[in-house]
Amino acid sequence: MNLHSPVPSVPSAPSVNTFQVDLRGLVDLLSHHLYSSPRVYVRELLQNAVDAVTARLAHDPAAPTRIRLTATGDAVVMEDTGIGLTSDEVHTLLATIGRSSKRDSLENARQEFLGQFGIGLLACFVVARQIRVVSRSARTPDAPPVEWLASDDGSYTVRTLPHDARPEPGTTVRLEPRPGAEEWAEPRRVAELAADFGSLLTHEVTFTGPDVTDRPLTERPAVWDRSYPTPTARRVALAGHCSRVFGFSPLDSIDLDLPVAGVRGVAYVLPDATSPAQRAAHRVYLKGMLLTSRADNLLPDWAFFVRVVLDTDTLRPTASRENLYDDETLAAVREALGARIREWLAELAAGDPDRLAAFLGVHHLGVKSMARHDAELFSLMLPWLPFETSDGRVTLDEFIRAHPEVHFTRTVEEFRQVSPIAAAHGLGIVNGGYTYDADLIALLPGIRDGVTISELDAGAVTAHLDPVEPRQELALASFLATARTRLDALGCDVALRAFQPVTVPALFLDDRAARHERDRAAAEESADTLWSDILGALRGSAPRARLVLNHNNPLVRRIAAISDAELAGTAVESLYGQALLMAQRPLRPADTSLLNRAFLGLLEWATHPLAGDPVTGASVAGQSAAGRPTGTENGTAGGAADTNDAGNDAEEDDK
Structure with missing residues (x-):
């Protein structure tokens, strides 16, 4: 035997311990983390009383069902004629956190009792300094009543009382508020909380205070x-x-x-x-x-x-x-x-x-949200749900009867820009820019036969506008070439059409594909070499934005007749800027620069010194140094005659 070899250790038996609970810490946990407010203590009192009465009725259907809540300001007292507790149950149930007589059969507890979690009267320590419970069990009527007295320091005592301390089965709970929580024991506050929590309880609850005796708090039936x-x-x-x-x-x-x-x-x-x-x-x-x-x-x-x-x-x-x-x-x-x-x-x-109409007038948005996921409901509501369209605010049911081919816009701005022109030319457009509207429009072909839908693009709008006679467009070829050259760098084409209303000189049209292409091009310009090559590879055949000039508008016709290419280009840029603003499009830096340049260019042209007059530079020949009319015939430097000519031209068009 080796004397130096280690002696094998013998494992000792594990010791059994129980968790120690700091009641003050538990109260802090309940009041600051589990419950949102100390007001819940009234609910706990009501809950225990109602469950006790329910349990006694199961034991004795003829038992009384009396629950009384009393508040004096110094104390809150809850009395019930419920099942009561024995001395052993007081130790087991009231002083053990998490234990509940209603947890023995959880499924049955959910059906019969209000309480399930077993925190019990300890929750009342959120407002109470001391809790006194006097209870007599209905299951052992010969046993004397028992008192359980607990303090918020975690200590409690249990003792047996004389029979006359509680002659009948049931329980009395008395709470004394702790310093700082007196407001929760005020009679008015207690009565309000009890009525709020217990107005629909199946057993009648009454309240007694300084000014009232046995006032009912329950209001059954609901x-x-x-x-x-x-x-x-x-x-x-x-x-x-x-x-x-x-x-x-x-x-x-x-x-x-x-x-x-x-x-x-x-x-x-x-x-x-x-x-x-x-x-x-x-x-x-x-x-x-x-x-x-x-x-x-x-x-x-x-x-x-x-x-x-x-x-x-x-x-x-x-x-x-x-x-x-x-x-x-x-x-x-x-x-x-x-x-x-x-x-x-x-x-x-x-x-x-x-x-229904009164309801939809207020809550159509909620119904539209519902209908997105319920085609049957959408079909039912179709004759009633209002949408903004080029025909005014109508239901889709009315709209598709007049326009089986439904065009829609994705944004409110697009709709507001094209709807006046679309209405004048018989093109049916629905504003899909509001919440849920585009989703609902997409459901139309599935619930109405013969209806087709398509997102509006610049090509569709342009195709519905009246073309200009070939000889007139050919005569303006030089002007159109100048206009396209000026706007090409902005990713915008130019088209000439005749459309109503005549007061609109130009229309800016684009769609999502065109906007994506502009964003890609802008990103390509500002990117480094690597990303510029990648973005360049993504360049597709996306349509470009389009500025549609209205040949019916007198101002456009006069601009098209300007012989000075530089001045004509500046005027086209001004029309482009005005159309952008009317469309309520976000302005890119290039657009802002163009607007400033066009505005200043027109100011410079309008205030250019006139040759021949020592003061104004007025030309004897009636022409400015820039070659424009001076106002002696077709216009004035201030543009007043231009305005009159525009009105005259419009009148001629009307005739």
């Missing part, structure tokens, strides 16, 4: 479940309820009755348009107890135009019991509630077009 003599009376009652709960008078109300999902309630339609991005605030009760007034995951995103109040016994609350747990059950309920709102719209379309 307003949507009550009987009314007439439909009008019901609508008035629901409108009053909406005004109290949400602060607005609803445009309409929608019954939400889903027995399979255990949901019953009402949806109120907002009277004013609201943003789809605005977070909804729905009011949800769980088995009659208010769960949250700010539920934002209850309805589909498109249903932003309603606010909901409902009671449920199937949806699962979060640990804080202040919102709904987003699981498969909630997803199914959300889909079913959305279907019910769609049914309501279908009912209005079939039987009450006036109410």
Whole structure:
């Protein structure tokens, strides 16, 4: 045997320990992280009392169901005639965090009881300095009542009381507020919180304070479940309820009755348009107890135009019991509630077009959002949904009867630029620049036979404008060549057409492909050699933007007759800039430079010293040094005669 060899160690038995809980730390966790406000302590008191009464009724259906809340300012007291607790249950349930008598059968607890998480009365320490519980069990009526007295330092005592301390089964909970939390024990505040949380509880709850005794806090049945003599009376009652709960008078109300999902309630339609991005605030009760007034995951995103109040016994609350747990059950309920709102719209379309029109006048955006994902609903709403078109604000159903070939623009600016010209030439255009409109237009061929759609481009608009007679266009070939040369560097072609209205001298047309090509060219110019080669390789046959000059316009005809090529080019640049501004297009640096150059060029031309006059330079021959008319015949230096000529030419055209 080697005396120096190590002696093998024998593993010791593991020691069993229990977690130590710092109650002060737990209270801080509850009040600052789990719960949004100390107000929830009233809900915890109500929840325990209601569950205790429910448990006793299961044990004895003839038992009394009395729940009384009392607030004096110095203390808050909750009394119930519930199942009560034995001495062993007090130790096991009240002083053990996470333990609940309702967790033995979780599925049954979800159906019968409000509480599930076992935090219990300890949550009341968010406002209480001391909690005193006196309870007598209905299961062992001969046993004496038990007192559990706990402080916020984590200590508690349990003792047996004389029989006369609590003659009947049930529980009394007394809270003493801690310093700084006295406001939460004020009688008025306690009564308001209890009425807010417990107005729909199945068991009656009464409140007693300095000025009132046993005032009922519950209002059963719910307003949507009550009987009314007439439909009008019901609508008035629901409108009053909406005004109290949400602060607005609803445009309409929608019954939400889903027995399979255990949901019953009402949806109120907002009277004013609201943003789809605005977070909804729905009011949800769980088995009659208010769960949250700010539920934002209850309805589909498109249903932003309603606010909901409902009671449920199937949806699962979060640990804080202040919102709904987003699981498969909630997803199914959300889909079913959305279907019910769609049914309501279908009912209005079939039987009450006036109410539907009033609704769509405010909330057409929400319906369009819905219809994007529901072709059947879109087909149903087609005779009612308004769109901006070249024929005015009409429904698509009306529009496609006049224009089976539907052209649409992707932006509001494009539509506003071309719609007056399109209307004058019989071209049907729909403004697809508003939210959801382009998506809905794309659905048209699938729900209406014989309808075709196409995105409007510069070529389509130009093709619908009247061509100029070949001899007239040939006579202006030199002017058009000058105009194209001037605008070529800007990626813009020039075309000559005759169109209405005559007051529009030029029309700037482009489409997405043309804009992409301009952006690519601009990026190529500013890129280094490597990226310039790559961007150059991407150059395609995309159409260019187009400046369409209106031959019907007298100003355009006079510009085309200018013999000075430099002056004609400056005038064309001015028309291009004016057309850009009318189209509300973003100006590139090159466009801004052109506008400045054209403006200054025209000013220089208009104020050029006239030859022959020692003061004004007036030419005896009636011509300026630049070769333009001086105003003695066809115009003046200030342009007044040009304006008159334009009006005369227009009158001649009208004749």
